[in-house]
Amino acid sequence: MNKIKLDRILVKNNRVDYYFSLNGKIQKYFNEKNNMFLEYNYDLSDIPESILAIPFVSNVIPLVWLTDTTLTVDQLDKSFFYCLTKVKQAYQRMFNKFEFKGDIKVNKIVNNQYVPEREAASLFSGGLDALTTFIRIKDKKPLLITEYGWHEDNIKYSEVWEADKKHVISFAEGHGLENILIQSNYGTFIKAKEVDADFSRKLGDTWWHGLHHSLAIISSAIPIAFKIKVKCLYIASSNSPAYPVACASDPTVDNEIRFGTGEVYHDGYELSRQDKVKVVTDYYSSNKEVINIRVCFKNEDNCCKCEKCLRTIFGILAEGQNPRDFGFEVPGDFSEYVKVALNNEVKFFTDTFIRMYWKVIQNRMRENSNYIKYSDILNWFLNYDFEGQRRKSLLKYRVTNFFPILKRKFSIRLRKILS
Template identity: 35%
Template sequence: MKNRIILDSPLIEGNRITYSYHAEGEWQKVFRPEQPFFVEYSADISEIPESIAVIPFLCNTLPISWVWNAEIQVPSCDWDFYHCIEAVKQGYKDMYPSVRFAGTFTAYNIIKNENPRNKGAAAFFSGGVDAFHTLVEHLEEKPVLLTVWGADIKFEDETGWQKVFHHLEKTAEEFQLDYVTIKSSFRLFLNDDELNKKVVESGDGWWHGFQHGIGIIGHAAPITCLMGKSTVYFASSFTSKEKGIITCASDPTIDNHLRFCQVKVVHDGYEFDRQDKVHNITSFSGKTGIAIPLRVCWQSDGGENCCECEKCWRTILEITAEGADAKEYGFPYTKKQLRKFPKIYYDKRNIPPYRRDSVYKRAQDTMRQKIEVTVLPKELQWFYKMDIKKLGYHPIYQFLAGCKRKIKTIININK
């Protein structure tokens, strides 16, 4: 049986869109019919047309249809979105030349939706370095902040979401901006295990390598079309210097082609590396006196920075390198946590070579240029002084690796 999915007319009620669909063929196993796909906004979107309402669903199923050579059928589709699909697909093809992208898309009505206002911006906001950098760089545009519940905070983590929400609320108040929250089951209605197996030859996983860029961005279509915005900013995760080294679903060759209802999408900040972004954020905070509490941790429950994981400490180093106090940016680390710090960085499982060279070397170089080693807490001075090439290579790991090689040699000799 041919792989096909038929989407019924989305049910649009007040602030919620619910999607009903029927999947046929082998690819049925990538969907979880027991988990409905819905999107809820903190604003009424009942006036949006069906041709716009289908976009969150399409943004999360089109990449699947391409790798499974499947057909998607929808009752109607926005003209701008329909005509951007091939360019978006080409971005995936260029990123993953070893993967075959096929599939077809059928919309029975293609509708040119007008956007009479077509001005102003919206920006996805998670509270991390990338998101805050986009905010401060485009603050004069007064972007509406969009935060999604269901991307990194699970529905059952009510405490975590409340902290994320209060962080958003406080940021919007501080910067005098409007905001919209979006609750979506876009990660739950899919079977990640099956999707990961399907794209294993790409060298990346489904969420990071194929879904999270376009899958998140699609949620902006109903609300930004309703508000008459002209631009949606989606902060870059990586930089142009990492092109060809790292693959990621969010990339300018994909994001910048997305269009809906005369709204363009901008993959923002790609020309800045992470240290540049931290510099711009700390400079902005220093000049304006506005506190910027970053939220970067993906390891802890509860929506706060754990100050224990690699990403937290990576950010602490970058802030410290700029001569700023990381505790003032949402990282209340303790001396006990400082003492654990070296163990994280000597473990090669935490520090792949590309990150050591592109991230930690930049942080160390910046640190050496801008501050004296004596300014640092004693527990951080080792990073300032060390040979950066040794990151990820603790003597104990080298010793264990040597023992493993000797054991293999003994086994081979005795064969």
């Protein structure tokens, strides 16, 4: 039988380490050290163990349900413990072809009620979604929470994290707000590739996207939200009901999460991504404020050539604005650059992305054509055939990279045979 036991929570100043033991086949999904950690720019020593346990439970509970495992912890917050049933039900509805099992056993359930002293905290990356939520709740003077969860055994210098910190600290200072900064290994202490190998086909989604990331991100903020007595923790939406997709970050999941007296709100779900582009560009252009939208979360700056960068660039263009005014340093001839970049990247576009994002941008640019800053882009983009261009690009890619692709497939097959 699969078992996970949280053996010890060790707090030292602003860092908390979780040490756990494993029994059964579930051991294959974890790195050898059986340790998860979180480090904050706040002291943690006065936070109850029942609250500190929430991030660990949140990170492993989807795996518990996938693998029919029993998770044992000594103490857990009452509000959070009882919300888990609803979170599990939400996952079950989302992935209705797979039965979620497993259970959690808690020796002591603790009632951690408090009188809220701060109205809002917001998970803040500086990206389009987060900026939209900030604009919508800025009058609440939210605490801005930024996280980096990709450390491994310990914290190591990351240029990406340093760039993120610089950006969000500058943003907060400019608005008279306070930053909460969190570093962790929550993205690496579970072997996502191993989980995906066993479950992604059955679920139709990956571990990180479908089950893990939202609970990891939200729960890491909970100890500080509790310490500062926050009423509501906001997380910006990534999707919209116009194009429903299975995703760990969904209002049916996030809005069920509770801790102490605090709650979580999944903000902006009613808005499409293009709606959000309009919210952000309208706000900053009308206020004459300079803003850099952070899109490349694994790069120091926006690369201006990946799908997400290009999607945002074209979205800004469709609203009649100049992407260079929003942190996209596109070199050379703008129209020619984005056309070459799009033709190069389109081979990686999924049908869902084309439908959810790119066709919407095309339609918006068509209806807003009189206001487009780079009118020469209209000559080719309005009738750009995404599916046709994807086929051409894929064929060219496969012909050009035939032998490297063959070698990679052979290596993957060989590893599977040997394992």
